[in-house]
Amino acid sequence: MQKEHQDTTRRIEMLKPGAVDVWVLELDADEALRRDLEDTLSDDEKARAARFHFDRDRHRFIVGRGALRKILANYLLAQPEMLRFSYSEHGKPSLADISTSLRFNLSHSDQYGILAVTGENEIGADIEKIRYEVETDKLAERFFSLNERRALREMTASERPAAFYRGWACKESLLKAWGTGLSRPLHSFDVELRLEHPAALLATRPDAEEAKRWSLRMIEVSEGFASAIGAQGEIRQVSVKSWAG
Numbered sequence: 001m002q003k004e005h006q007d008t009t010r011r012i013e014m015l016k017p018g019a020v021d022v023w024v025l026e027l028d029a030d031e032a033l034r035r036d037l038e039d040t041l042s043d044d045e046k047a048r049a050a051r052f053h054f055d056r057d058r059h060r061f062i063v064g065r066g067a068l069r070k071i072l073a074n075y076l077l078a079q080p081e082m083l084r085f086s087y088s089e090h091g092k093p094s095l096a097d098i099s100t101s102l103r104f105n106l107s108h109s110d111q112y113g114i115l116a117v118t119g120e121n122e123i124g125a126d127i128e129k130i131r132y133e134v135e136t137d138k139l140a141e142r143f144f145s146l147n148e149r150r151a152l153r154e155m156t157a158s159e160r161p162a163a164f165y166r167g168w169a170c171k172e173s174l175l176k177a178w179g180t181g182l183s184r185p186l187h188s189f190d191v192e193l194r195l196e197h198p199a200a201l202l203a204t205r206p207d208a209e210e211a212k213r214w215s216l217r218m219i220e221v222s223e224g225f226a227s228a229i230g231a232q233g234e235i236r237q238v239s240v241k242s243w244a245g
Contacts, residue, residue, distance in 0.1 A: 015075075015119030018236030020229060022125070022219050025067045025113035026244045027060040033245040034059055037066025040080040064113045067243055068106050071115060075102055090181035105176050105229075112221050114229075115243075121232035124177030126169045127219075128226045136164035145187040147203070152193060159195065165226040167193045170216050173230035174201065177214065191216065199228060 015021065029037070038046070045065050052058035069080035076083075076098070086096035095102065104117045105125040116125035137160065140152050148167060152160050170191040175181055189211070190203040199218045204210035215235040219227040229235070 015117070016237070017120065018234050019118065020123065020217075020231060020235055020238050021117045022229060022238060022240045023067070023071055023115040023117070023243045024219075024221050024240060025064060025108070025115060026111065026242075027063045027108060027113050028111045029059075029063045029245055034062055034066075037070070037245075038062050040066050040069045042081075042084070060108065060111070060113075063245075064106065064108050067113070067245075068104075068115055071117070071243065072102070072104060075117065076100065088179050090179055090183055092176060092179040092181075105173075107172075107176075107227075109225065112225060114219060114221065114227055116229045116231075118231065122177045122179070123232070124173040124175065124230040125219075126172035126176065126228055127221060128165045128169045128172075130162055130165045130224050130226060132161050134161075136161050140164055140167075143186045145190050145203075147190045148193055155194075162226065163193045163195055166195065166199075166218065166228070167191055169226040169228040170199055170201075170218075170230065173216065173228045174214060177230040177232065201230075 073080040084096040085093045103123045106115045107126045109127045110129045192200040199216040201211045221227045
């Protein structure tokens with residue numbers, strides 16, 4: 001994984017068509033960094049942080065939001081605390097009060113977060129910790145498509161948990177890119193679950209042509225996690241970068 005300090009000057013123009021920067025965030029930061037990042041947050045973000053019951057979850061939220069601000073500010077050559085966000089009906093964030101083609105999406109699970117940034121097309125990101133105690137077979141039968149359920153049944157019991165979380169990360173990243181959230185049923189589209197195959201959007205319903213207009217890519221973060229990005233158009237290049245403050 002390429003190491004790049006967060007204050008490296010980046011310009012949106014450097015993101016060529018089809019290129020995505022994916023920042024892997026380490027959310028368990030020391031107190032000094034966390035306080036520095038908290039100073040960049042808006043009042044509503046601080047209020048959201050205060051609603052977390054456990055300190056660990058509150059601290060990780062602060063680091064994730066602060067890192068988001070720091071990284072985006074570098075692309076925009078702006079001050080992190082000056083950024084303002086707006087949210088769609090289903091919660092997809094975008095930059096407010098600024099004219100920019102920059103698109104981004106943030107996801108976090110346990111001690112890691114990922115932030116996907118692109119210069120033009122819609123983008124979604126998701127990371128999931130693989131939890132082997134979860135009854136993934138039952139969840140798949142409830143939420144996945146018929147073709148996906150068939151694919152899972154053909155796998156061994158030891159393969160299915162990782163395949164399920166791969167599929168879930170792919171589906172969530174697409175839902176976030178589309179901006180629909182779970183208002184769009186997970187069974188209305190098929191993704192590739194087989195671990196030996198590249199990530200792909202295989203089919204969409206009711207518009208079969210929609211699958212041709214979106215791409216998926218798996219992102220390696222750490223053992224025990226499944227992570228994916230979904231993007232409008234072709235994903236031609238992915239640069240994975242580490243951010244630790």
